[in-house]
Amino acid sequence: MIPHRVVRHEPADITLDSLLLVEGDTPLHFFEAMLQHLRLQDRIEIRSFRGIGQLRPFLRALVKSAAFQSRAVTSLGIIRDAETDAARARQSVLDALSAAGLAIGESAAVKVSVFILPDDTNPGMLETLCMAAVRDWPETKPAHECVEQFFECLQRNRVNLPDGLPRAKNEAQAYLATRPEAQLFPGLAAYRGYWPWESRAFEPVKRFLKSLAAG
16 A cells, blocks of 8 residues: 555644654654554554754744644654664754653653664664565575675775665665566555565564554
């Protein structure tokens, strides 16, 4: 199922008591598909704060929204990429929460939790997590090995490649080129079931989402 609804960027019209904020349209689609897989789509609402630079103003607007003022939202989760430093990424989210008068923990009126992709510990991004799942799952592992060989071939032949973490994005696109419907972004590919949801690589973020849904 490819989404047909308008992508939700505003902290308005929130109807569920558990709210998940993600960094952009690709994660929004990806996690919407994951929530459907986990049968949590009716328990967690998703909003995109677009980019990390927009998180602070988004949170400030969120705490002024009717859903927060009426205490309808009881559980708030935020997911963003680690990029090169997971600890720094987490701190940036904590700083944004503090600026909006929100704090991590369960003692406040709203339970707040944070997950840093790919695994809440290591550097990386959504695509890093997706490719870890592809590598781990027996049915997709051969495709992952071919993707690795492809990039090794490019390096041997001195074909210029992006440096550092963005390579994960290129690896994800190379893998998705092997699927029945190619040229999909990773988030939309999730609706097609192209990421192996049962892979162990997804377990940490699944636990995060289940905890968020539990309130």
